[in-house]
Amino acid sequence: MDADWEARAEAYITGVFAADSSGHDVWHSIRVYRTAMSICSEEKGADPVIVGAAALLHDVDDRKLGGDPAGQPKARYFLLKVHATEEETEAVLRAISEVPFKASGTVVPSSLEGKIVQDADRLDAIGAIGIARAFAYGGAHKRPMYDPFAKYSGDPTEEEYLRGSPDTISHFRQKLLKLKGMMNTEAGKRIAEHRHEVLESFLEEFADEWEGKFRT
Numbered sequence: 001m002d003a004d005w006e007a008r009a010e011a012y013i014t015g016v017f018a019a020d021s022s023g024h025d026v027w028h029s030i031r032v033y034r035t036a037m038s039i040c041s042e043e044k045g046a047d048p049v050i051v052g053a054a055a056l057l058h059d060v061d062d063r064k065l066g067g068d069p070a071g072q073p074k075a076r077y078f079l080l081k082v083h084a085t086e087e088e089t090e091a092v093l094r095a096i097s098e099v100p101f102k103a104s105g106t107v108v109p110s111s112l113e114g115k116i117v118q119d120a121d122r123l124d125a126i127g128a129i130g131i132a133r134a135f136a137y138g139g140a141h142k143r144p145m146y147d148p149f150a151k152y153s154g155d156p157t158e159e160e161y162l163r164g165s166p167d168t169i170s171h172f173r174q175k176l177l178k179l180k181g182m183m184n185t186e187a188g189k190r191i192a193e194h195r196h197e198v199l200e201s202f203l204e205e206f207a208d209e210w211e212g213k214f215r216t
């Protein structure tokens with residue numbers, strides 16, 4: 001890949017994600033990139049170029065943004081522009097294709113690089129930022145933040161998951177609280193531990209405030 005591929009990838013994704021307010025802005029990809037590079041430095045045998053490129057490009061063909069995840073045209077276009085070899089292109093595209101969370105349709109990535117990027121992507125869905133993203137997404141999709149009468153399945157099929165939870169608090173049970181137990185790497189498991197606690201204490205505070213209880 002050309003030596004300046006990272007700066008060009010950041011510029012490229014800034015254009016692709018311009019004006020997104022559903023939690024998929026360019027900063028999500030940049031955070032995933034930073035977290036993935038930290039995890040990568042602890043994982044022997046992972047190729048940092050594949051991890052970095054897959055992290056920065058992991059959402060450019062996302063179906064939620066009207067992309068084509070099967071053909072991956074945007075990721076392919078960018079890799080061609082920075083002169084990625086055939087081997088690099090294949091490794092990056094494969095890692096990206098295995099990242100998404102699809103409830104029962106989720107896969108464990110076949111490569112170490114894919115496992116690292118999947119962990120980094122999931123870590124951005126938990127903790128303080130994960131909470132903010134969930135409500136940003138819920139608002140963008142016109143869902144109530146909480147509906148006490150909402151019927152949801154805590155264990156949705158892939159199809160039910162894609163249809164979306166009726167309210168954002170349900171999404172915590174459908175996805176966010178499960179992520180800690182789904183980490184692939186040791187570093188991912190360690191980082192998830194604290195971010196999971198942040199989710200749990202947030203849910204406790206939310207429930208108390210909803211009931212009109214307060215802490216002093």
Ligand code: ADP
Pocket residue numbers: 022023024059062064100101121124125130133134135137138164165167168171175176
């Ligand atoms: P990513 O592309 O980062 O893997 P998704 O595309 O599944 O994640 O979702 C993007 C963000 O929106 C995540 O933080 C996720 O938790 C949140 N999100 C996805 N579906 C819902 C939903 N039904 N309600 C609230 N937040 C959601």
Ligand code: NI
Pocket residue numbers: 028032058059121
């Ligand atoms: Ni993502």
